[in-house]
Structures are given as structure tokens and as C-alpha cells.
Amino acid sequence: MLLLDDEARIQSMQRDRWIDYARASAVLHLLGRLLATPERDRMPCLLLHGESNIGKTQIVRKFIRDHPPSFDDRRGVEKRQVISMQMPPVPDQHRFYSALLFEIGAPHNPKAGVSVLEGLTRALLRAMKPRMLVVDEVHHLLAGNYREQRASMNLLKYLANDLQMSVVLVGTADAVVALQTDPQMSSRFSPVELPRWSESEDFRRFLHAFEKLLPLRRPSSLAQRDLVRFVLATTGGLTGAVAQLLTLAAEIAIRDGSERIGLAHLEEVAQLAA
Ligand SMILES: Nc1ncnc2c1ncn2[C@@H]1O[C@H](COP(=O)(O)OP(=O)(O)OP(=O)(O)O)[C@@H](O)[C@H]1O
Ligand SMILES: [Mg+2]
Structure with a gap:
């Protein structure tokens, strides 16, 4: 790299690079432990919060790179341990299921009603058996009205309970505020902060x-x-x-x-x- 000309070296700096640091390693370790938790009724869940631009999404990306999907030759299906998605900017259930289906590569009719998308998502996730769902930008929850917030949180609880996977929520301090409005959520999601x-x-x-x-x-x-x-x-x-x-x-x-x-x-x- 040092031998390249000036422009090439300047260009090379535009690439994203991962730098290990103590706090990130600690969070990655926690995520790894969650992923290794055997299926049980009350799966442990995590809320990773910190200010914008602090490095939350980079940690999630790194974790996903470290746990890539594998292919089950016997059954001929892709096995994905970790699914990650972003909370839609307006948190309604239809958008949430659409985003999740998009993430798992499942074609669906965008005009289908919520209950259809919900049924499809549940059936697919049951077959795929992911161990963890990461939802980034979860502070978008607050963009919804009270009813929409409740509905989104119930959805997340349902996914964690019924599919017995760990849910990891990622967002700013607003995400913490949103979760605090629901005692069941706040008791369930252990907060981990990525500080300045x-x-x-x-x-x-x-x-x-x-x-x-x-x-x-x-x-x-x-x-x-x-x-x-x-x-x-x-x-x-x-x-x-x-x-x-x-x-x-x-x-x-x-x-x-x-x-x-x-x-x-x-x-x-x-x-x-x-
Ligand atoms: N481990 C890392 N190694 C190198 N650069 C990093 C690392 N983590 C974060 N950065 C830098 O910080 C920038 C912001 O990180 P990131 O997108 O993860 O923030 P965020 O906390 O998700 O912010 P937001 O809440 O706005 O989504 C990255 O584009 C990158 O330049
Ligand atoms: Mg981010």
C-alpha cells in the first residue's frame, strides 16, 4: 500500500475497515454468548445503545461476518444463525414484516395484508430456525404513536418467545426510552452501552x-x-x-x-x- 501513488493511497482510505477495540470485543463476546444459549422458554435478549456515529452498526456487521450462513447439504437449505434487519422509519407491523421477509430473501406480495405477511414470516422462520434476530435503528419505534409502539414491541416479544431466539435491539438513547414504557420489555432486554x-x-x-x-x-x-x-x-x-x-x-x-x-x-x- 505504501508504494502506491498518492491518489491510490487516498482512495484506499475510503474503504470501511474494522478496528478491534476493547469495548467492541466485549460486546461481540456478549453477542457470541447469546448465540450459544440453548433454546429455552425465556431467551436472553440485549439492547445495545449508544449515540449516533459511535459504532453500533459496525459491531453488528462484524458479528454477522463472523457468523456467516452455512449450507445444509443434507436438507439442501441455507442455514442462517443470525438475521439482521433495520426497524422501518415508521414502525408499523406491515413494514416490519416486509423488511424482515426482504432480509431473509423471501419474495412476497407487498400488497398482502398484515396477517398474510405475519403467517408467512412465522412459517419461514420456524423452518429456518435462526438463533438470533438483530434489529438496528430500533429508536424508530418512537416515531410511531402509542398503539404502533405497543404493537411493534409485542411483535418483538412474540418473536423472541414463540421462535425461541435471542432478539438484539440496537439504537440510540431514544430506544432505551421507548423500551422503558413497557416493563416487560425493559426487564427482558439487558442494556449494554457503547459510550463515547x-x-x-x-x-x-x-x-x-x-x-x-x-x-x-x-x-x-x-x-x-x-x-x-x-x-x-x-x-x-x-x-x-x-x-x-x-x-x-x-x-x-x-x-x-x-x-x-x-x-x-x-x-x-x-x-x-x-
Ligand atoms: N470498529 C471500527 N473500526 C473502524 N471504524 C469504525 C469502527 N466502528 C465505527 N467506525 C467508524 O464509525 C462510523 C460510524 O459507525 P456506525 O455506523 O456503526 O455508527 P452507529 O452507532 O451505527 O450510528 P447510527 O446510530 O447513526 O446508525 C463508521 O462509518 C466508521 O467510520
Ligand atoms: Mg447504525
């Missing part, structure tokens, strides 16, 4: 790992105290903002030939954004 970064050994490790993936020819030593503090102050400790700041700073460092990120590069990006 603060000045810590974990954050310095994250920066170090990020630096190692940058196509710069000289070391930047991002874990230095003044750089760490500047990054935290500018990004509010949001993983996505940190990634963007460093990527833009690296781009400037390639273009000006310095090949390492210094405080001046970070300040330049911060000023552009301001």
Missing part, C-alpha cells in the same frame, strides 16, 4: 491501531497526549468522527508530503469543518 471515548488506555490503543492502517509512510504517534486531547475535543469522542478526522488529516499529510499526521493537520481539518 474518553482519554484512556483503550482510546490510545484504538488510535494506535487506526494509525497502523493508514497508508502514511512515516509514523504519526497519534497516542501522544496533545494529539489525543485534540482529537477528543474535536470529535466529542464519537468513533465515526474520530475516523473521519484522522482520514482527512492523513489525506492532507499525503498531499503536503509530510507523510505523518501532526497537530497542524488535525487543526486544519477541524477548521474546515467549523
Whole structure:
């Protein structure tokens, strides 16, 4: 990578990359434990919450990459342990079932009524026997009125109970608020937070790992105290903002030939954004 020309190196930074960090590993470990839970009446469920741009969806993606579908040769069907979907922006049951059917690759008539989609979804899921359903953007629940919220939550409870799979909800603090309106939901879903970064050994490790993936020819030593503090102050400790700041700073460092990120590069990006 280091041998490529400037444009190619800048281009290479546009790709999503996964960086392991302590909190993410801990969440992945929890998800792994849920997935390994044998079928039982009350399946454990999880609510992963954190601010927008903190890295929730990336964790879900990583988990799914680590647990890809397998093919059952004997029965000739695809076996998917984990199904992931997004809560539709307007949480009505019809849209929810449509989104879920789309996710499992089941063609259906979009004009069909809720009860038809519901029956189809249940029958397919019973046959597929997934062990986990991940629903991202679950704060969209709050976009519905009280009745719609109730209906969506009942649906999630039903899926967890009847199909005996773990349900993992992912969303912002609004998702926590939505769940708190239903004692059954809030007792059932253990909350796990993905917090903003603060000045810590974990954050310095994250920066170090990020630096190692940058196509710069000289070391930047991002874990230095003044750089760490500047990054935290500018990004509010949001993983996505940190990634963007460093990527833009690296781009400037390639273009000006310095090949390492210094405080001046970070300040330049911060000023552009301001
Ligand atoms: N483990 C990681 N390694 C590298 N970059 C990451 C990682 N996690 C998050 N990021 C960066 O943060 C950005 C935002 O992450 P993500 O989309 O997962 O946030 P989110 O919490 O799902 O936000 P929203 O609530 O708005 O959907 C990613 O596009 C990526 O640039
Ligand atoms: Mg997301």
C-alpha cells in the first residue's frame, strides 16, 4: 500500500475497515454468548445503545461476518444463525414484516395484508430456525404513536418467545426510552452501552491501531497526549468522527508530503469543518 501513488493511497482510505477495540470485543463476546444459549422458554435478549456515529452498526456487521450462513447439504437449505434487519422509519407491523421477509430473501406480495405477511414470516422462520434476530435503528419505534409502539414491541416479544431466539435491539438513547414504557420489555432486554471515548488506555490503543492502517509512510504517534486531547475535543469522542478526522488529516499529510499526521493537520481539518 505504501508504494502506491498518492491518489491510490487516498482512495484506499475510503474503504470501511474494522478496528478491534476493547469495548467492541466485549460486546461481540456478549453477542457470541447469546448465540450459544440453548433454546429455552425465556431467551436472553440485549439492547445495545449508544449515540449516533459511535459504532453500533459496525459491531453488528462484524458479528454477522463472523457468523456467516452455512449450507445444509443434507436438507439442501441455507442455514442462517443470525438475521439482521433495520426497524422501518415508521414502525408499523406491515413494514416490519416486509423488511424482515426482504432480509431473509423471501419474495412476497407487498400488497398482502398484515396477517398474510405475519403467517408467512412465522412459517419461514420456524423452518429456518435462526438463533438470533438483530434489529438496528430500533429508536424508530418512537416515531410511531402509542398503539404502533405497543404493537411493534409485542411483535418483538412474540418473536423472541414463540421462535425461541435471542432478539438484539440496537439504537440510540431514544430506544432505551421507548423500551422503558413497557416493563416487560425493559426487564427482558439487558442494556449494554457503547459510550463515547474518553482519554484512556483503550482510546490510545484504538488510535494506535487506526494509525497502523493508514497508508502514511512515516509514523504519526497519534497516542501522544496533545494529539489525543485534540482529537477528543474535536470529535466529542464519537468513533465515526474520530475516523473521519484522522482520514482527512492523513489525506492532507499525503498531499503536503509530510507523510505523518501532526497537530497542524488535525487543526486544519477541524477548521474546515467549523
Ligand atoms: N470498529 C471500527 N473500526 C473502524 N471504524 C469504525 C469502527 N466502528 C465505527 N467506525 C467508524 O464509525 C462510523 C460510524 O459507525 P456506525 O455506523 O456503526 O455508527 P452507529 O452507532 O451505527 O450510528 P447510527 O446510530 O447513526 O446508525 C463508521 O462509518 C466508521 O467510520
Ligand atoms: Mg447504525
